[in-house]
Amino acid sequence: MPRPKPKKAAAPVRGRSAKPSARRVAKPARRQADAASTSTPEAAKAQPNQRIGVLIDADNVSHQHLPTLRRFIGETEISAARAYGDFNGRLSGWRAAAQDWPELDLVDQRSYTPGKNAADMRLTIDAVKLMAGPNPPTTLIFVTNDSDFTPVVEDAKRLGVRIIVMGERTHKALRSTAHHYLNLSELRTRLDDEQSAKSDPRKALALLAQALRALSPKNKEVCALLDQFEKMLPELRFADAPRPQREPGPRREAREPRPERAQREPRPAREPRAPREARPAPDNSGQDYRDRPNLSSAQQAQGKAEADQRRAQLQQRQDIIEALVDVATGLAPEGEWLKVEVIKKFLLQEHPGLEANAPRYAKFYRMLEDTGRFDVQLQGSTVMARLKE
Secondary structure: OOOOOOOOOOOOOOOOOOOOOOOOOOOOOOOOOOOOOOOOHHHHOOOOOOOOEEEOOOOOOOHHHHHHHHHHHOEEEEEEEEEEEOOOOOHHHHHHHHHHOEEEEEEOOOOOOOOHHHHHHHHHHHHHHOOOOOOOOEEEEOOOOHHHHHHHHHHHHHOOEEEEEEOOOOOOHHHHHOEEEEEEHHHHHHHHHHHHHHHOHHHHHHHHHHHHHHHOOHHHHHHHHHHHHHHHHHHOOOOOOOOOOOOOOOOOOOOOOOOOOOOOOOOOOOOOOOOOOOOOOOOOOOOOHHHOOOOOOOHHHHHHHHHHHHHHHOOOOOOOHHHHHHHHHHHHHOOOEEEEHHHHHHHHHHHOOOOOOOOOOHHHHHHHHHHOOEEEEOOOEEEEEEEEO
């Protein structure tokens, strides 16, 4: 009897792998890391007899960097200093910060069409006008993280204008196009260290030791002496005159012994305290039934009705929903995951008083879910959220 022929293995389908591939899980996009400075503050500072123009993209740079920017500019002549954004919305904090800088003009530019950044267009137009004016600046400082300004920076360089870009997460294209790039956080730390070094000679000597170590990194004798010097720094004293010794004063006469105090009468017995009143029950308003385990079916039905009523109240407060979307858009691009606590923090800072007569939520992420504009998920022990695309 003939043997049966062995069956051939089925050929893999073209375009697909023969082995089942593991399903790829989309990871949340990471926030872009800070870009280190490519120049020193000394190299980037304007030369004598130069005029500076300052253009600030307030949409993606915090107003907390204004003092650092002013300290960097110093007494140099300013042709124009302007910040662009919607200062009646989430950028309202700029108005208070700009009061300490009278030369800074806040150009209030609202975005009339969603997705179109009118402030960037206005800044670009003003940059061209400044360069084409009768007395153009010789140095332009762009305070931004946005790479959209790369073309206008390239045009300004062709006209002989010196370009300085300042930011924190500035795109590589803009950083490489400018003459100098300074990270604002690094600049603030550098200026603070220089200021403290002026009042504390130890810090100035420590900076000098670092410079000597950088100049002679392979010289073992120099490095050993610097190590010994740095160990001595905390013990050094400068212009500390010895304390004058006090002249011995007249001796005090011996005091007379105090008379013995009369014994106090025993206190009457205290009356028994009245029993304490029962503490009021905790306020569970705004708590979602999904966050309360071990509820009976009747309690779950009641909790679901309360959650539906709270969601309907929130949908009527479009000002709260728009503020949430505005804050999330300013913190990260659409579709990027953010910590829920970060969104809540900036919402309370930039929109004070928004919670008046608002529906109460015990869990902030439940409010984000009820807007219908956010995806929410738990990553480890942290609750993350992102705007729906």
